[in-house]
Amino acid sequence: MDEKISVIVPVYNVEQYLERCVDSIINQTYKNLEIILVNDGSTDSSGELCDELAKKDARIRVVHKENGGLSDARNVGIEEAVSDLIGFIDSDDYIDEDMYELLIDNLRETNADLSMCGHYDVYNNVSEAQVTEKKTWALNPEEAIKMVMEAKILSVTAVNKLYKKSLFSELKFEIGKIAEDAFIMIKLLDKCNIVVATNEKKYYYVHRENSITTQKFSTKFLNVIEAYEQNREIILDRYPTLEGVAQTRMNWAHFYVLDRLLLDKDYSDRILENKLISYLKNHSKDIIKDSLFTKGRKIGFVALLLNRNLYRKIIEKRGY
The missing domain is CATH 3.90.550.10 (Spore Coat Polysaccharide Biosynthesis Protein SpsA; Chain A)
Known part of the structure; x- marks a missing residue:
């Protein structure tokens, strides 16, 4: 039946x-x-x-x-x-x-x-x-x-x-x-x-044009990092062999929030911006070696290491 x-x-x-x-x-x-x-x-x-x-x-x-x-x-x-x-x-x-x-x-x-x-x-x-x-x-x-x-x-x-x-x-x-x-x-x-x-x-x-990916920035976007931090803790506790992919998602989440922040010209939070960039810089080796990140994302990241305004221009053009 x-x-x-x-x-x-x-x-x-x-x-x-x-x-x-x-x-x-x-x-x-x-x-x-x-x-x-x-x-x-x-x-x-x-x-x-x-x-x-x-x-x-x-x-x-x-x-x-x-x-x-x-x-x-x-x-x-x-x-x-x-x-x-x-x-x-x-x-x-x-x-x-x-x-x-x-x-x-x-x-x-x-x-x-x-x-x-x-x-x-x-x-x-x-x-x-x-x-x-x-x-x-x-x-x-x-x-x-x-x-x-x-x-x-x-x-x-x-x-x-x-x-x-x-x-x-x-x-x-x-x-x-x-x-x-x-x-x-x-x-x-x-x-x-x-x-x-x-x-x-x-x-x-x-x-849709008014979907989350095109919304104005708000601190609610930090929920994305919170979710993957929670997932990372579960994985480290239950499935430690997946630590690498858990870190990939943490790096991705920080990129996601940073991009949303930088793409909103009407929003400015330099302290948060610096915090997100600092996290990514601290995981530079992971990001550059990670096969799950595209070549375009890695080129953008190198630009971020050099100059955040250059990075902003790249993500505006690429539409991350």
Whole structure:
């Protein structure tokens, strides 16, 4: 008998994207779904649209709540879910019609606790190409953590995955944080016995102009460093052979925050800027030797060692 999957969709002010997202779930080849739309206090017509969409398909259930952010909406969805299997989709994204069929088939075949697939990055309605060689791996927690921390094939994103709900029995998404996926994913993988992963892309991750990557700088970006510091501590304690990739992510997180800070011409915090640059300089050898950093990133880093204004010009041109 087909197990039901609860698909949780947090909804906040996405009236122009929501129908495309929900249609891609309704049209899944895997039909035994519960679709939970969590309207997180939208101030546009998204809440009303959720109710209208629920009339189209009996599998859709709408939860209206006060605004609490993405993590809070996901946590409410988990509490509402009646199924033993759950997935998350962001309401401005969409999925291939066979994504959940692929994820659950892989989950069953390997008796895994968590099933992952690749995603397309979509810019200006244009998506990347599918992988040329499709592969599937059955992984232990250490191998899965290494894969998502390296982020060459799969990453810490919560959305392109299928989970046994029991993984969340003691874990919740952290409220009030950005990088909420990075805060929870390593902990989830650590609780698994088997993780199954395919590089086949089935999820369309839409990059919007007002997304986090193009926001004005705020100190909330420091959450990214906090998340990977937390992950590094878990890894050093539980999986010490992965210390190298844990440090890579720490270096990457410092680059990420520094770049956001330098790209915002209206924000200035010289003390934070100096602190971030000092950290990166202290890990110069790691960065230069690290195969996970691109040649362009390393050239930029050498420029940073020489002159931060030169580095700023490079990241503006490259769009890091």
